[in-house]
Amino acid sequence: MKAILKTSRSRGASYRDAQTPVIAKDELLIRVTAASISPSDLAIHNHAGPGFATPTLPFAFGQEFCGEVVEIGSLAKGFDKGDFVSVESHIFCGVCGQCRNDQRHICQNLRVIGRDVPGGLAEYAAVPARCAWKHTDDSLKDIGAIMGPFGSSVHAVLSEDLVGRSVLISGVAPQGLFAAAIAKAGGAKRVIALDSSDYRRKLALKMGADVAMDSSAADCVGRIHKACGQEGVDAVIEMSGGAKAIALGLKALRPGGRFVAFGLPVENLNLDYAGDIVKRGIRLEGVAGREIFRSWYKMESLLKSGAVDPRPAVTHTFAFKDFKKAFALINSKDKRCGKVILKP
Ligand SMILES: [Zn+2]
16 A cells, blocks of 8 residues: 655655555554644654654654545454544553543553554555544535544543533644634534634634634734733633743633643643632633543534534645645644645
8 A cells, every 4th residue: 555654764765665454453444535733743843852752664644634444353243344434543441440431542551543643644644443433324424534633622522511612722723713603503602713824813713713813913812802802811722832922822711611632742831820720719720632532422423414514624635645745734834734644
């Protein structure tokens, strides 16, 4: 098969021949029909740090993908050849304390498809059957690759009731764009999007945000307070991971508000922990991935009912062989893209 491979411990990747995966008894072989580029894929491609080095070389990365089941292991139940599936990239063990408490997404023994084991930027991928989500019809086939990241935004936004609330979405890269649409569908009275990219701010408005603000402009906190019509937003969904944005988000929040920490900072944070969090009674909630499979049921319902349409956030599609153009676009300074999809 052909795959987009990490072949060295340096920036970049190669599109070349690779061994077609051989499935284990509990796995499915998926013929990949589409993959979207995740922030982790980007970090692995860019060789952003020791945390993003793949375990072996060459290595097919790619965490977000969908495709057709073409082979079924003898212990993999519930699937037929030809089934269309999206992939949950988190391989949970099923026996640790978190798994047994319905928190499989933060499993103690978590492995990630496309990071710890080969992934979906390849014509074929082997995935444990318990990580496959079977589509019952073709209505979501065109967005099958983005189910995982969309589910993370569903989990981040809807873990608490937002009806009548004002919400700041800090960072409207694809996760934030999805979050804006989900917050609106969830009944938020005011959704404010914050980003330095003009292109992405326009996309956020298209996705349902009521207001889109430039995070690099002066007095963001004052303008956010004015836009939400009260002394701070009820909830901040922090998707950017930027140190400045995190500090700003905490200041923009009203006392007693909810701060959802999703974006991963790469620099050290310098926060007024006592003043901004403790004394103001802020509820801080870390969100990693999505609930397996509770978030998937929620997103299927949101998507099939038409309550949320993530399609405007998908702005570009490239062939696998043109993967360099796709990564260059996401790496570009002005970020003139939403979600980017690659197809074999
Ligand atoms: Zn576990």
